[in-house]
Amino acid sequence: MSGENVSIPRSSRNIFDSSIQNYLNRRIFMKEIMKKYNALLFSFVFLLLLMVSACSSDGGTM
Numbered sequence: 114m115s116g117e118n119v120s121i122p123r124s125s126r127n128i129f130d131s132s133i134q135n136y137l138n139r140r141i142f143m144k145e146i147m148k149k150y151n152a153l154l155f156s157f158v159f160l161l162l163l164m165v166s167a168c169s170s171d172g173g174t175m
Contacts (some may be wrong), residue, residue, distance in 0.1 A: 147154075
């Protein structure tokens, strides 16, 4: 019984540490992706804004 009580917190702490590690790895991964696709994202957002402005101007003329 006492052995189980000792091992449960340790395993949960390992899970917690691994989740923190996964979170940090994911953040680094996202940073790399953002660096790589920054121009692509910017152009996509720019096109989206152009489309939205065109639609709103069409609505205004109608």
